[in-house]
Amino acid sequence: MIPTITAFAASPDRGRGLARDLRVRWALEEVGQAYAVRLVSFAEMKQPAHLALHPFGQIPTYEEGELALFESGAIVFHIAQTRAGLLPEGTNARARAITWMFAALNTVEPPLVEFSMARVFERDKPWYEQRQPMLEERARKTLGLLSSRLGDADWLDGAFSAGDLMMAGVLFRAKPTGILDGYPNLAAYVARAEARPAFKQAFAAQLAVFENGVAAG
Structure with a gap:
């Protein structure tokens, strides 16, 4: 049975690969599993039908037979x-x-997301100038430790694995902030991940949703 995942019908990132369904698409491409995609609007994400799949009204979700999963990490783990x-x-x-x-999900992603989200949503807040240096310091501390552990290795522990998929996926979402520029080996790590055919296919599929939406509009 071909699994079905959900994705944004109109992604806020305009197809830049920041939505978390990219991780699920990438995993499915890596293992050679065909899949279907059901696009959902923001309004549909808050309706009972979608909330039955994802209790927090987000994407992605994963359906395969009687199995329904939510959270990108859990879905990739299952795959x-x-x-x-x-x-x-x-x-x-x-x-x-x-x-x-x-x-990737519990240690690296939280400080990176907090740092990047503050740059987008808190710039007009009175506390931004004082808070942002603290958030950046936390993010850089985590990246520094990860950089030291990776060293000059291609991947985190031998051959490419789901661990690298999730870690590179997290770091990929941090690229727009420019924070990876200070860690050349992490930037190269992400570049190696982006060069994988499965990543390219997943990214192209996600981008096509945005481009088709623009064309339709």
């Missing part, structure tokens, strides 16, 4: 567990790859 190609066969290496998935 990696049920298809070959994203998790190593060895027990310890597999566990480490899963650990990096959690690290």
Whole structure:
């Protein structure tokens, strides 16, 4: 059965790959799994039918037979567990790859999102000038530690895995802020991820939604 995912009918990022369905598309492309996409509007995301799939009214969701999942990390984890190609066969290496998935979402992403969102939504607030340096310091501390751990390796733990997919996906969303410029090895890491055919296919598919919407409008 071909799984179905949901994505923005009109993404706020204008097709730049910042919406989190990119991670799910990328994982499906990496394992060679065909999939269908159901586009939802912001209004539809708050309706009972979608809330039954995602209780917080967000995207992406994933449906396959009787299974319905939400949260990009959980969806990618499921894909990696049920298809070959994203998790190593060895027990310890597999566990480490899963650990990096959690690290990407729980340790690296929060300070990066807080830093980038403040730049967009808080610039007109009286506390912005005082708060932003603190947010940037937190983000840079995390990136510095990640940079030290990666070193000159191509990937986080041997061959490319779901851990790299999630980590590179998180870092990719931080690119527009310019914060990666201070960490050449992390910038190169993201570039290697972007060069993967599966990423290119996923990005093109997400971008096509925006371009088709513009053409239709």
